[in-house]
Amino acid sequence: MANKKETYESTLAHVNTFSSPSELRITDIRFADIVGAPMHCSLIKVYTNQGLVGFGEVRDGADKVYAQMLKPRLLGENPCNIDKLFRRIKQFGGHARQGGGVSGIEIALWDLAGKAYGIPIYQMLGGKFRDKIRMYCDTDVEGKDTGTAMGKALKKRMEKGFTFLKMDLGIGQIIDEPGTLSAPLGFLEEWRAANREYWQARRNPNVSVEELRRLKNRQYEYNNIAHPFTGIHVTEKGLDMLEQYVAEVRAEIGYEVPLAIDHFGHIGVEDCIKLGRRIDKYNLAWMEDMIPWQYTNQWKRLASAVSTPLCTGEDIYLKENFKPLLESGAVSIIHPDVLTTGGILETKKIGDMAQDYGVAMAIHMAESPVACLAAVHVAAATENFLALEFHSVDVPWWDDIIIAPKLPKPLVQNGFIHVPDAPGLGIEELNDEVIAQHLHPEVPGLWEPTDEWNHYVGNDRLWS
Structure with missing residues (x-):
């Protein structure tokens, strides 16, 4: 009898007891805000009538009200109808952090659908092109910010197994040096x-x-003064210093490893061209967000003037808003954030569209393992994927935010994340003990009720 009982229980462990996905309904949505992961992130739980819980996340630094306002529009709905619900709520998103609510909820819907049917998200997107995802590592300098110091910091990343690197280069590094900037x-x-x-x-x-x-x-x-309107210009002395910085970095890390550059500062396209021409010779992977993404004609000017690949997209909401940049031929890499684009499926569509224009897709990510794993599933299922950003190398508790027995720990190993085969995102539960230790001091609640949002009503129809 003992053997029969053991066989029954071991078999039951492999059975999906949530076997009524058609009857699944959303019953509640709650939040917890953490800081230092490395940013302020609002984690999401979407609860259902069958005990399944889906996990999502609002974009780093965004206001969770963009997700809270969606609750009365989702209660009672089947979370497996992802596209139907996305079409209902997408009008309440916007560019940059304003896309964080719609995107975070959309991720939780995919997580629920995967758990309900017992399959990983990448499989629902059509399968995977790769088994592991290359991570590119953002890097800061401790102490005085020199090119040599940055080069040594990047070498430490390489020693951890990272094969793709990124650093900042911009007016912030020269602003204290007299004669480098005019304004x-x-x-x-x-x-x-x-x-x-x-x-x-x-x-x-x-x-x-x-x-x-x-x-x-x-x-x-x-x-919020956009780049063309600040009146800030980089002098020849400033350009010399920035070029020297890159030269010192390459002297430390060599020329073989890809090195991307970001955070140039609010300077106009003419100064971006001058700087780009100075650093073209250093074999950079890309120059990122040199000017606001909306200025398509300025991106075309920049692309025609420099030879380094150009990259942008982390603040663009919805697929159609990437199209002008792709049609213009101004970018070599698009750079969506899954928590701004509209979520998992929209990011997959953006990558596929970019491929038609011969453009690669890297993915921006500065959030918790929830958003990271959402991006991993998209990256696995998108052919023209290049690399996924990682900001949390120096956050020792980052992996502990999630409970995921079927995933490796740490999640990032030798610069890669292996694509999980567990249902949904691959996360069984969020670690409330760890989350409680890192709650935002100004938003200290842990999964507190959000009943005040249950009955908001409005005529959302966009036509008469």
Whole structure:
């Protein structure tokens, strides 16, 4: 009898007890906000009537209200009808962080569908082109930021097995050196003061609400001046210093390993061209987000003036908004974030569209393992995929956010993530003990009820 019982229980362990996907219904949506992973992330749980829970995540630094407002539009619906529900909610998303709510919920729907049917997400997307996903590693410098110091930091990444690297290069590295930048007199000092005073005030409990609001509004105004309108220019001395920085990095890491560059600062296309021509010779993988993605004609000017591949896309919502850049021939790599595009299926569609134009797809990612695994499934199922970003090498508890016995730990090994075969994203549960230790101090709740959103109603139809 003991053997029969053991056989029955071992067999039951392989049976999907959630065997009524057609009857699955969404019953609740809740959130937990964490910091330091490396960014502020709002994790999502979508609950169902069969005990299945789907996991999602709002884009790093975004407001979770973009996801909360979707709850009354999803309660009672079958999460397996992913495309139907996405078409219902996508009007409530937008570019950059405003796409974070729709995208995060869409990921949770895929997770639920995979768990309901017992298959991994990549298989529902048509199968995989690869068994492991190449990660490219963003890197910062401790102490004085010199090219040699950055080169040594990047070499440490290579020693961990990373085969694709990225670093920052821009006006932030030369702003303290006299004679490197020109701008309307006093403008740079005012901009820096606006940022400094706001963040100092946030840490000071004695600052009034009115004063904090004034400082926040001032900081917002400076930080939202787009590149063509700042009046900031890089001098020959500044260009010399930035070129020397890249030369020092290549002297440390060599020329064989791909090296991408980001965060140039708010400078116009003419200065981007001057800088790009200076660093073309250093065999860079790409130059990223040199100007806002909306300025298609400026991207064309830039592409015709430099030989280094150009890359953008992390702030673009929905497939159709990538098309002007692809049609113009201005970019060699598109760079969507699964938590901005609209989610998993939209990112897959974007990659497939880019392939028709001979353009590769890298994926931007600066979030928790939830968003990371969503991107892994997309990367596995998209043929023209190049590399997936990873910001959390130096976050020791990053892997502990999830409970996933069928996944390797650490998730990133020798610069790659193996594509999981477990159902859905591959995550069995989120680790509430770890999450509780890293809750955002200003948003401390752990999966608290969101009943106040249950009955919001509105006429959402976009036509009469």
